[in-house]
Amino acid sequence: MHVAKNGDLINYSSNINIKQGLDLQGGSHLVYTVDMSGVAEKERSDALASLQKVIENRVNAFGVSEPVIYTAKNGGEYRLTVELAGVKDTQAAMDLIGKTAKLDFRELDAAGTNFQKTDLTGSDLTKASVAFDQSTNAPYVAIEFNAAGATLFDTLTARNVGKPLGIYLDDQLISYPNVSQEITGGKAQITGKYTYTEARNLAIQLDAGRLPMPINIAEQRTVEATLGQDSIHKSIVAAIIGILIVSLFMIFYYRVLGVFSTIGLGLYLLFTIALFKLFGITLTMGGVAGLILSIGMSMETDVLVFERIREEMRNGRTFAYASSLGFTRAWTSIRDSNAVSLIICGLLIWAGGTVRGFAIVLALGIVVGLVTTFLGTRALINLIARRKFAEDTRLFNVAKEKEVSK
């Protein structure tokens, strides 16, 4: 017999947890505009990636778990957004992030224990990129200096043959390659047992220190946590109450069909949560609203089909026939109404911003709702459609001999 250990249980539940957005956890939301005037046009998108890497390093140093950092280009403006969950002190975060990256090269002091500053800095660097060794194919970082930098580098390497050179970004040691010989001409290779990713990361960091990219704060806000740990429980309870009321209503009104629809709703929730995990969707308050709304919309699909089935039964059709007619005849109105909703979701997703999460979740919910109704609920109905007991119209709350009013 296999007994699950406590640890297994904990892992299991942590796997179900969905990533929470900043508005659920609370924290700081900072948007910077990047001044690219000092960077050549064709270098800008690479430069933005370098900047993101540098900011990531700074934020990690700040000790924030899972910071969200992304960049975007809006019109001619380059933007960098930083979301720090749980950080209420926006000021401290801004002080840390807002600096322009500083790269410099250092040599060992006389005692050989500490690195000390030299005159060679990031502004002397003209290029940093990943290249591959001709014979071994091993990746390395190729760097180039301008004329002044080349002279400085020449003297620096001449004095330090056989010793390491420290490369510092924002006063943090990022690499300390050994100098194998004096290097003239301002071109050097930083080799090591790098993987491609490691080499690329180093090149990106060097690039960030090379390019002058001052950043300016464009938006700063402290986001209040809308769901504390306590109210997460409350919201779950609320969701369960809502779903219960809806299910009871459906069962009361549509009887057996209502039971099927409740099962369908259960499937719908499972699928949606699974998709959240699969796509790594971060749940925001807008997303919660979208999810709840999409439950309503998916129930609407059921209601449309069920009403149609009942109508066909009232017109004297058997349940088996009425149920297949119900799905085909309700389809045009379901298609048209959901198409309009999906188009609006598409517009919201395209527009981006804070409403994006809401629209993504709603669109996902609409699609999943259609699938569960037309595959899940339909399969359940087909299961009983040809059974003898399904001829009893009371099972579906259809009054016999009721004339359609004309």
Added chain:
Amino acid sequence: MKLISMRKWWYILSLVIIIPGTLSLAVWRLKPSIDFTGGTQIEFSGTQDQAKLDTIAKTDKLENYTITKANGSLIFRTKTVDLVKQNKLKADVESQISGAKQTRVDTVGPSISKELTRNSILMTVAACLVIIAYIAIMFRKIPKPANSWEFGTAAIIALLHDALVVLGVFSLLGHFFNVEVDPLFITAILTIIGFSVHDTIVIFDRIRENLVRGSYPDFETTVTVSVYEMLPRTINTSFLVWVILLVLYFFGGESTKYFVLALLIGILSGTYSSILNASPLLVSWEEFKAKRKKH
């Protein structure tokens, strides 16, 4: 069977509901949040002393600011101020008003707020255009005397009705209770538009079906029967969404309260307008066309 023949009364009721809100919109407009205006907003909790904060702000040489009360705290809002002035104000307020504490600072730059405002307007206009086009195309095979543009236009009138009701209510809320309109509100308006069209399309779809079948003597009867046939589903679905929203309103987070309120009002209005405005409008339109032919 009176729902449609009583249509004049429904039109009057709609006007009665819409006019106060529309007047409020015209006079007081909406209170846009900092997201749309740009600027800096500082919250001081633990004080309600508006006059004192005003004096401090004046001595700190701050200009063009507003101070509003909001549950237990004061909101100080101005165009973007630099950090030095911001910190001075914080220090002065916290030292001069006992119990006062700066709890949050939000700043939104002009490029971001302009872009958001532009996007919101674009989105709403685009949504309306897409809806008219979609209905006109999907209903193009509708039998005479109706034509698909009439259906599209009736759906848009119902939709504008719902948007106006919600905008009007929020204009009044903004004037009397300082309720602000934020990006979530734009989402709510778009969702309401979607829902309203949803409801309208379902009824129109049935009218189309009954027109194709041709089993009723005239257009008004066809519309009336269709509305009655769809009544249980329209009311049931709106009821279900309402239940869920009500639960969200009472148990959900504070920050989405007004979002949910907008949806509650909008969906109620959407159900009303698709049954009692959009469909009767089709009948009125046909009546109008018939009268013109006679003369």
